[in-house]
Amino acid sequence: SQQGEEDPQALSIQEGENATMNCSYKTSINNLQWYRQNSGRGLVHLILIRSNEREKHSGRLRVTLDTSKKSSSLLITASRAADTASYFCATVLLQGAQKLVFGQGTRLTINP
Amino acid sequence: ETGVTQSPTHLIKTRGQQVTLRCSSQSGHNTVSWYQQALGQGPQFIFQYYREEENGRGNFPPRFSGLQFPNYSSELNVNALELDDSALYLCASSFPAGNTIYFGEGSWLTVV
Numbered sequence: 001s002q003q004g005e006e007d008p009q010a011l012s013i014q015e016g017e018n019a020t021m022n023c024s025y026k027t028s029i030n031n032l033q034w035y036r037q038n039s040g041r042g043l044v045h046l047i048l049i050r051s052n053e054r055e056k057h058s059g060r061l062r063v064t065l066d067t068s069k070k071s072s073s074l075l076i077t078a079s080r081a082a083d084t085a086s087y088f089c090a091t092v093l094l095q096g097a098q099k100l101v102f103g104q105g106t107r108l109t110i111n112p
Numbered sequence: 113e114t115g116v117t118q119s120p121t122h123l124i125k126t127r128g129q130q131v132t133l134r135c136s137s138q139s140g141h142n143t144v145s146w147y148q149q150a151l152g153q154g155p156q157f158i159f160q161y162y163r164e165e166e167n168g169r170g171n172f173p174p175r176f177s178g179l180q181f182p183n184y185s186s187e188l189n190v191n192a193l194e195l196d197d198s199a200l201y202l203c204a205s206s207f208p209a210g211n212t213i214y215f216g217e218g219s220w221l222t223v224v
Contacts, residue, residue, distance in 0.1 A: 033212065033213065035215070040200070040220070041217055041218070042114070042116075042118075042202060042215045042216050042217035042218045043155070043202065043204075043215040044114075044215075045114070045212055045213070045214055045215070048211075048212050088154055088155075090154075090155075092213075096168060097145075097160045097162075097167050097168020098143060098145075098160065098168075098206065098208055098211075098213070099145060099157040099160055099168055099170070100145075100147075100155070100157065100204070100213055101157070102154030102155050102156075103154055104153060104154050105154055
C-alpha cells in the first residue's frame with residue numbers, strides 16, 4: 001500500500017503563479033524526498049528533507065515538513081511552462097532497507 | 113544527469129518470456145534499488161541490493177529476481193512475463209542510510 005498521498009491529484013495554473021502540492025504519510029520517517037517526472041521519463045530528484053528539519057529551499061522550490069502532522073508541502077514559485085510534470089513525494093522509513101515509498105503524485109500543468 | 117544509466121530504454125516481450133534489465137549506478141554508490149511504475153501510478157519498490165546482497169524486498173513474486181555485481185552495477189530479471197508486468201522499470205542508486213536516491217531514465221517494458 002502507498003505510504004504517502006499527494007494532494008491535489010492534478011493542478012493547473014497560469015505561468016508566473018505559485019504552485020503548492022501537499023503530501024501526507026502514515027508512519028515515522030528518516031527523510032522525505034520530492035521528485036519530478038516528465039511524461040515517460042525517469043525521476044529527477046528535487047529536495048531531500050530530514051525528519052529533524054522543518055524547511056528547505058532550492059532555487060524556486062521550498063519544502064516544508066511537519067512530522068507531528070505527518071505532512072510535507074512543495075511550493076514552486078514563479079512557475080514556468082517547463083515546470084509542467086508530475087511531482088512525487090517519497091518517504092524513507094526509519095527502519096529497514098533504504099527504500100522510497102511513493103504516493104500517486106500530483107500532475108502539474110503550467111499554462112502559458 | 114544523475115549518473116544512473118539503464119538499458120534497454122524500450123523493449124517488447126511476449127507473455128511467458130523472460131527479460132533482463134540492466135543498470136549502472138552512480139560512481140561510488142553501493143546501494144541499488146529497482147522500482148516498477150505502472151501507467152498513472154507512483155513507483156513501487158521491488159528490491160534493494162547492498163554490497164551484492166539483497167537487503168530488502170517489496171511485495172513482488174519470486175519470478176522477479178536481481179543481481180548486483182562487484183562494480184555495483186545491477187540486473188533485474190523477470191521470468192514468466194505476464195501482461196501486468198508492462199511498466200516503466202526504474203533503477204535507483206545511493207549511498208546507504210538516509211541519503212539522496214538518484215534514478216535512471218528507466219526501461220519501458222511492454223508485454224504482449
